[in-house]
Amino acid sequence: xxxxxxxxxxxxxxxxxxxxxxxxxxxxxxxxxxxxxxxxxxxxxxxxxxxxxxxxxxxxxxxxxxxxxxxxxxxxxxxxxxxxxxxxxxxxxxxxxxxxxxxxxxxxxxxxxxxxxxxxxxxxxxxxxxxxxxxxxxxxxxxxxxxxxxxxxxxxxxxxxxxxxxxxxxxxxxxxxxxxxxxxxxxxxxxxxxxxxxxxxxxxxxxxxxxxxxxxxxxxxxxxxxxxxxxxxxxxxxxxxxxxxxxxxxxxxxxxxxxxxxxxxxxxxxxxxxxxxxxxxxxxxxxxxxxxxxxxxxxxxxxxxxxxxxxxxxxxxxxxxxxxxxxxx
Amino acid sequence: xxxxxxxxxxxxxxxxxxxxxxxxxxxxxxxxxxxxxxxxxxxxxxxxxxxxxxxxxxxxxxxxxxxxxxxxxxxxxxxxxxxxxxxxxxxxxxxxxxxxxxxxxxxxxxxxxxxxxxxxxxxxxxxxxxxxxxxxxxxxxxxxxxxxxxxxxxxxxxxxxxxxxxxxxxxxxxxxxxxxxxxxxxxxxxxxxxxxxxxxxxxxxxxxxxxxxxxxxxxxxxxxxxxxxxxxxxxxxxxxxxxxxxxxxxxxxxxxxxxxxxxxxxxxxxxxxxxxxxxxxxxxxxxxxxxxxxxxxxxxxxxxxxxxxxxxxxxxxxxx
Ligand SMILES: Nc1ncnc2c1ncn2[C@@H]1O[C@H](COP(=O)(O)OP(=O)(O)OP(=O)(O)O)[C@@H](O)[C@H]1O
Ligand SMILES: [Mg+2]
Numbered sequence: 001x002x003x004x005x006x007x008x009x010x011x012x013x014x015x016x017x018x019x020x021x022x023x024x025x026x027x028x029x030x031x032x033x034x035x036x037x038x039x040x041x042x043x044x045x046x047x048x049x050x051x052x053x054x055x056x057x058x059x060x061x062x063x064x065x066x067x068x069x070x071x072x073x074x075x076x077x078x079x080x081x082x083x084x085x086x087x088x089x090x091x092x093x094x095x096x097x098x099x100x101x102x103x104x105x106x107x108x109x110x111x112x113x114x115x116x117x118x119x120x121x122x123x124x125x126x127x128x129x130x131x132x133x134x135x136x137x138x139x140x141x142x143x144x145x146x147x148x149x150x151x152x153x154x155x156x157x158x159x160x161x162x163x164x165x166x167x168x169x170x171x172x173x174x175x176x177x178x179x180x181x182x183x184x185x186x187x188x189x190x191x192x193x194x195x196x197x198x199x200x201x202x203x204x205x206x207x208x209x210x211x212x213x214x215x216x217x218x219x220x221x222x223x224x225x226x227x228x229x230x231x232x233x234x235x236x237x238x239x240x241x242x243x244x245x246x247x248x249x250x251x252x253x254x255x256x257x258x259x260x261x262x263x264x265x266x267x268x269x270x271x272x273x274x275x276x277x278x279x280x281x282x283x284x285x286x287x288x289x290x291x292x293x294x295x296x297x298x299x300x301x302x303x304x305x306x307x308x309x310x311x312x313x314x315x316x317x318x319x320x321x322x323x324x325x326x327x328x329x
Numbered sequence: 330x331x332x333x334x335x336x337x338x339x340x341x342x343x344x345x346x347x348x349x350x351x352x353x354x355x356x357x358x359x360x361x362x363x364x365x366x367x368x369x370x371x372x373x374x375x376x377x378x379x380x381x382x383x384x385x386x387x388x389x390x391x392x393x394x395x396x397x398x399x400x401x402x403x404x405x406x407x408x409x410x411x412x413x414x415x416x417x418x419x420x421x422x423x424x425x426x427x428x429x430x431x432x433x434x435x436x437x438x439x440x441x442x443x444x445x446x447x448x449x450x451x452x453x454x455x456x457x458x459x460x461x462x463x464x465x466x467x468x469x470x471x472x473x474x475x476x477x478x479x480x481x482x483x484x485x486x487x488x489x490x491x492x493x494x495x496x497x498x499x500x501x502x503x504x505x506x507x508x509x510x511x512x513x514x515x516x517x518x519x520x521x522x523x524x525x526x527x528x529x530x531x532x533x534x535x536x537x538x539x540x541x542x543x544x545x546x547x548x549x550x551x552x553x554x555x556x557x558x559x560x561x562x563x564x565x566x567x568x569x570x571x572x573x574x575x576x577x578x579x580x581x582x583x584x585x586x587x588x589x590x591x592x593x594x595x596x597x598x599x600x601x602x603x604x605x606x607x608x609x610x611x612x613x614x615x616x617x618x619x620x621x622x623x624x625x626x627x628x629x630x631x632x633x634x635x636x637x638x639x640x641x642x643x644x645x646x647x648x649x
Contacts, residue, residue, distance in 0.1 A: 063547055067454075095553035102551075107544035112565050112641055122552045159642055173552070 009076075010181055010213050011037040011060065016073035018052070018059050018237075025285040029055040031237035031292075032073075034311065039180065042207065042214045044228035044245065046221060046260065048281055052237040053217040054103075057183050060215070061094050078180055096126045099174040103186040105166035109158035115142075116154030119173045126177045141172035145202060164195035168202070175206065182207065182214045188223060200226055221264050225249055233257045236282050236292035239311060243318030253318070253325045256293045291322070299324050334634065341630045348622040349401070352615050353394050401619070407612035411604065416616040419601060424620060426496065427597030430521065430590070431583050433514045438522035438582075439529055439575055446533025447563075453538060461530060468527030473585055477520045477592040484516060491515050494594040517593040521585050525578040532574045533567070540566045569640040576632030580625055 018030035029052040037043055045053050058064050059071060062082050075082040078097040080089060102108035109118060119141060120134035129137075135154065142150035145168040158166055167187060174182060187203065188196040204227050207214050216227055224231050225245060232242040233254065241254040252258045259277040279296035282288060288295065290305040297304070303323060311321045372380075381387050385396055400407070406416035442465075449461040485493035496513050540546070540563050549559045587599035594600065598617055605614040 058547075061551060063551055091550075091553040091555065093553065094551055100548075100551045102544065102548060104544065108548045110545045110549070110562050110566065113562065114641075121554065121558065125552065125554055125558070157642055 009036040010039050010041075010078060011035070011215070012074070012076040013060075014074045016056070016059065016075060017071065018055050018064065019070050020064070021068050021070070027284045028287055029237055029284055030059065031287065032308070033234075033237070033239055035232060035239065035242065037181075037213050037215065039213050040207075040211055042216060042227055042229045044224040044231045045215065045217045045234055046219060046224055046231060047234035048219060048260075050281055050284065051234045052284070053234055054185050055237075056234070057100070057185050057215060057217055060183060061098055061100060062090055063094075063100075092126070095122050095179075096177050097179055098181045098183065099177070099179040100183040100185065101167075101170050101174045101187040104190050105163065105170045106158060106190075108170060109166065111158055114155050114157055115161070115169050118158075119169070119176055122173060122176045137176070138172070141176055142169065144175070144206070145169070145172045147172070163191055164199065167191060167195075167199055171199070171203065171206070175210065178210060179212060182212045184214060184216045186217050186219070189218070189220075196223075203227065221249070221261060233260065236287060237284065238292065238308070238321060239319075240293065240321045241318070242311070242320075243316070247316060247318060253320050254293075254322050255297050255299050255324075333637070337630060337634060341626055345623060345626050348626060349398060349619055350394060352619040352622060353397050354390075355611070355615055355618065406616040406619075409605075409610055409613045411608045411610045411613065416612050419613060420598070420616055420620055423596060423598045423601040423617070426595060427583065427586055427590070427599065430514060430517055430586060430595055430597055431579070433511075434518040434521040435525070435579055435582055438526045439578070442526045442529035443533050443571065446530040446535075447537045447567075449530070449534045450537035450541060453541070458534075461534070465527040465530040465534075468523050469531070470527075471523050473520055473524070473588045474592060476523055477516070477589060480516045480520060481593075494592075496594075496596050513595075517589050517595050520592070521582055521589045524585065525582050528581075529574060529578050533571055536567050536570050536574070537563060569636045572639060573632055573636055576628055576635075580628050583621070583624065 013033055013035050016030055016033045017028070020027045020029060031052075033056060035043065045056065047053050055064060059069075060075065060077050060082065062085075064071075071083055078093060080093050082090070082093075085093070109115070116135055116138050119138040120131060123129060123134040123137050124131060127134075139150055139154060142153055147153050147165055147168050153161065153165070153169070158169075161169065167190070171187070184203070188199050191199060200223060203214075206212075214227075216224075218224055228245040230243060231245045231248050232239045233252075233256065234240070235256050241248070241252065241257045248257070249261070252261050256277070263276050277296060282292050282295070288305070290307060291297070291300075291309055294300045294304040301324070309321050309323045311319050313319045385393055388396075404417055406420065408414070409416050409419055412419065445461050445465070449458040452458055481493045484491045491512050493516075545562075546559065549562055586595075586597060587602055589595070590597045590599035591603045598621060601613065602617045602621070604610070605617055
């Protein structure tokens, strides 16, 4: 990949914190995330359920519920300061330069509008073309994502399509205004294994053809190796390890990342003993003062309990948030 | 689709038949011998017997029902004992009056309630929501007769702006949308509308709130759609359920008119029904109850069909 210094980044996130007020509790979903993404690059975000992956992705488009959400840090997406942008600037960005694919295509479509109408309305909104022109383009898009008998599907309701076709239609909708950045929140998790691979291959091909950058959330390392340039492992709202996918899969460094890799079936297939990480992630409304993984970590020492470790950049282009790695092991 | 429509109408027929049988039975369920309300108490037994045969009261009940039904289908509801005019005549003017009152109450009330409920849901937990919430609870718990009396005392007795009761000459038959006519409707319409306003507001808030909580609303935002387009999506999603609520509430509203028409002496079906009950005017009572019941059966059917028509998912595969 191209070094970040040469091309201005498409996404620049600095010290991002996102929390929600619910009743009397404050849920700290994202607790200091930094990263850059350059055009055409794919970053995979890996992590357990509840680690804040979706919240992070949504905050890139300011899609978290506005009245309950507190955001701090800086967020530049496609040249827009997302947190301080006006509603108009933001809605021009959404679905235009940046678009999103959701995990569950059934609930992400409006059930009472046809697929064609839902794709067309995005095109009409951003490109100001006529409805007939928009629905012609919607047809092209359905063909682009290889939906069979696309013309009939245009006039179907989401409930009338299979899961795989629905997700293809969702991808078509996300691509409808040629975004520079595609945010994909576990786009294949709700699908059967064989359909998963088809959709993944399709996404990768389209990403290369259309020259998009992509942030791809998943908790499946197999999926990450298929599609990612770089990978970030998220735990309790922080990146604990970040780096190129090849180096990461070959030798994960953070104890949590090591555990995550050892807990996948892929690892088992390569004769590594399959084992689950003991314990459970911390409650996001009561995070420990030190390293969030410390209570579950077999290498923890007393120093881990005092203060959250910095994300340190290593020479190899990787970075890690653990005081024990790289220090005397 | 057409088949489905026909099937639904056919399903409604036995219900209508059962309802009319119950109406017919009213004569026999009501305490006292129906004859006693027709003939004077001191009539000689032969006369009573003659009247019994004349009215067909000596035949088996199911035969009586058959005869009665044939007459009804021919438009003959019998004669009112009270006025001597035909029940059909009494009913046609009363139905017109009730329809005018019902629509005058329902159309503005439902419009206001839908808007308020939707606003409350859109700004959930905001100040609009709190105000709308408390107002609608107050509205739901207001008794008709109490509100009617308060309104009459305020606007008729003290301020003398509006008539306390009655109808303009001719009422429905010569109805015009002019102040001289409308002013008779203001107080009864408000009284009638108050509870449905509360219920519809709360239901619409719930319906719209549920829709706004669904995932696809986030998708619409993520596509950069303007709020006005999102509102369009919400309306189309909310329409079928809201319509059901409105239909049911229109039914309740007409039911409430029995009370309200009596309080305000508005000559509609409710007023007629009340008079018929107190005067033991059995043919009139039967006719009025039958018309009201058929109205409810038809209303339910209409609501069902309209809901089907409005929901594209059901429209394409009806009856699933
Ligand atoms: N709108 C919200 N209001 C309150 N809490 C929220 C909200 N959205 C997310 N959270 C909380 O933030 C935390 C992180 O949630 P998030 O959805 O980002 O997890 P995730 O990593 O995407 O998990 P999954 O793999 O299950 O999708 C969770 O504890 C969740 O309950
Ligand atoms: Mg998620």
